[in-house]
Amino acid sequence: MALALLPAGSQAAExxxxxxxxxxxxAIAAAPSPADQELERGRYLAAAGNCVSCHTRPGxxxxxxxxxxxxxxxxxxxxxITPDPTTGIGPWTAVDLRRAMHEGIGRGGYRLFPAFPYTxxxxxTDEDVDxxxxxxxxxxxxxxxxxxxxxxxxxxxxxxxxxxxxxRSGRFxxxxxxxxxxxxxxxxxxxxxxxxxxxxxRNRFMAENASEAYAGGSFSDxxxxxxxxxxxxxxxxxxxxxxxxxxxxxxxxYLKSGFSPRAGSFGPMNEVIVNSLMNxxxxxxxxxxxxxxxxxxxxxxxxxxxxxxxxxxxxxxxxSCEECHQSSGRGSFFNSPPLEGSAxxxxxxxASLINIILYGPSQPKQVSYNGWETMKPYKDVLxxxxxxxxxxxxxxxxxxxxxxxTAAEVxxxx
Ligand code: HEC
Ligand code: HEC
Ligand code: HEC
Numbered sequence: 001m002a003l004a005l006l007p008a009g010s011q012a013a014e015x016x017x018x019x020x021x022x023x024x025x026x027a028i029a030a031a032p033s034p035a036d037q038e039l040e041r042g043r044y045l046a047a048a049g050n051c052v053s054c055h056t057r058p059g060x061x062x063x064x065x066x067x068x069x070x071x072x073x074x075x076x077x078x079x080x081i082t083p084d085p086t087t088g089i090g091p092w093t094a095v096d097l098r099r100a101m102h103e104g105i106g107r108g109g110y111r112l113f114p115a116f117p118y119t120x121x122x123x124x125t126d127e128d129v130d131x132x133x134x135x136x137x138x139x140x141x142x143x144x145x146x147x148x149x150x151x152x153x154x155x156x157x158x159x160x161x162x163x164x165x166x167x168r169s170g171r172f173x174x175x176x177x178x179x180x181x182x183x184x185x186x187x188x189x190x191x192x193x194x195x196x197x198x199x200x201x202r203n204r205f206m207a208e209n210a211s212e213a214y215a216g217g218s219f220s221d222x223x224x225x226x227x228x229x230x231x232x233x234x235x236x237x238x239x240x241x242x243x244x245x246x247x248x249x250x251x252x253x254y255l256k257s258g259f260s261p262r263a264g265s266f267g268p269m270n271e272v273i274v275n276s277l278m279n280x281x282x283x284x285x286x287x288x289x290x291x292x293x294x295x296x297x298x299x300x301x302x303x304x305x306x307x308x309x310x311x312x313x314x315x316x317x318x319x320s321c322e323e324c325h326q327s328s329g330r331g332s333f334f335n336s337p338p339l340e341g342s343a344x345x346x347x348x349x350x351a352s353l354i355n356i357i358l359y360g361p362s363q364p365k366q367v368s369y370n371g372w373e374t375m376k377p378y379k380d381v382l383x384x385x386x387x388x389x390x391x392x393x394x395x396x397x398x399x400x401x402x403x404x405x406t407a408a409e410v411x412x413x414x
Contacts, residue, residue, distance in 0.1 A: 042135025049192035050276035066146035069115040074151040076115045084141040094133040111159035120194035123172040166207035185291025198233035215298040221268045232349035239297040245341035251289035258367030266361030301348040303403035305396030313393025329398035340398035350405045384410040
């Protein structure tokens with residue numbers, strides 16, 4: 001089974017030799033040393049865990065921390081995980097890092113907050129944590145102390161209770177009845193990929209609801225600068241409101257490039273794709289897609305938009321959206337994705353749907369939408385009532401199903 005836990009498709013032949021300015025390569029290139037191989041593996045796994053997105057503040061050095069996370073209890077700042085001896089994790093041993101990743105406990109015994117996704121990282125193998133450790137030792141040490149958290153200090157002690165109630169430590173257990181590819185995908189999604197951190201709903205103590213795993217989550221995040229917005233992360237299960245209409249191949253293509261004819265990334269998923277998934281081998285991304293497509297359907301809501309509210313939004317749709325998304329809602333190969341069967345449109349929490357209409361997509365330079373003209377922001381064109389109306393129209397048409405949206409919900413996201 002060990003095979004399933006290796007980066008799929010990462011045979012020695014695929015690891016490029018380190019760039020050097022030395023004389024032309026000898027006829028027989030020296031094989032990378034075991035230490036270099038471990039480092040390269042660690043770099044790959046750190047990308048799979050997207051450590052850099054959370055541990056780099058805007059304009060700051062990679063891994064030096066200081067990015068803020070807003071939680072219902074206050075602001076939490078990510079730590080400096082460069083090897084700096086005083087402000088970073090210089091004194092940490094590999095065993096210290098295992099304890100942080102597997103148990104959520106820092107060097108010295110303090111409890112970490114689950115804004116650091118140790119609840120997922122606990123599934124990562126010892127060998128993989130050790131490779132990440134080797135890689136983190138190799139990044140430039142940066143002297144920088146992140147701001148202090150604006151949380152009651154006592155909350156750290158309270159985390160012992162939280163862990164006892166909501167956290168089970170334990171490595172990934174392969175399922176012998178499934179293929180090696182499925183297991184590799186399950187390992188990546190539930191472990192380093194921590195996809196559940198955003199895509200699984202949480203209870204009021206911020207713990208994930210296991211019975212609704214991957215059925216869609218809600219959170220706040222910044223996309224540009226310091227603007228923090230409410231977001232919803234779609235249902236990733238085979239539900240009607242989830243990925244039912246996606247094939248494994250279109251899913252793999254979206255994850256690897258940020259775009260498939262079914263959808264383009266436009267919000268917090270941008271960073272997941274650009275900093276993490278784009279760096280994975282095609283085989284690993286395919287494994288992730290294979291696993292996701294096997295998730296049993298889970299719907300969070302069975303509500304639908306009443307017929308008169310659907311009808312009330314038809315005019316706005318015709319005037320503002322139909323030109324690209326078509327009267328059928330099927331979009332067009334030449335300019336736009338389908339709204340029919342869209343997980344963003346049918347999300348039980350409309351936060352991301354409202355954002356894309358208000359602000360348009362935020363498209364990183366690495367992501368290309370097939371040459372499509374990007375959708376314009378409608379915040380200055382449509383009123384809250386219009387945006388609610390058009391949302392209700394697309395949530396209740398084209399065989400889509402989702403609860404209605406109110407103008408007040410739109411107003412909250414202005
Ligand atoms: C979703 C955001 C997020 C991701 C992804 C993430 N971290 Fe963190 N990490 C945090 C936050 C926030 C903290 C601070 C937690 C606290 O103060 O209790 C933290 C703390 C840590 C700590 C504790 C440091 C200390 O001095 O106590 C370590 C070690 C760490 N992260 C390593 C990693 C590694 C390695 C990865 C990638 C495999 C990673 N993190 C990915 C958000 C993240
Ligand atoms: C930081 C939160 C976050 C994390 C972590 C995250 N996602 Fe997402 N995801 C989102 C949001 C928000 C969207 C909505 C679209 C967007 O942001 O571009 C989304 C959209 C998606 C979509 C597209 C659905 C559609 O219909 O357009 C897929 C597929 C997806 N995520 C898969 C994953 C996988 C696989 C992982 C783990 C490797 C993951 N996500 C991790 C927040 C997240
Ligand atoms: C100029 C063409 C154009 C117009 C007009 C337009 N869109 Fe879009 N729309 C796009 C493109 C391109 C995307 C690609 C980004 C993406 O896939 O997320 C998109 C994405 C979307 C998405 C995200 C779909 C998903 O599953 O990720 C929604 C929802 C949406 N548009 C709704 C609307 C609504 C509602 C209107 C009218 C108020 C509208 N659009 C007008 C081109 C357009």
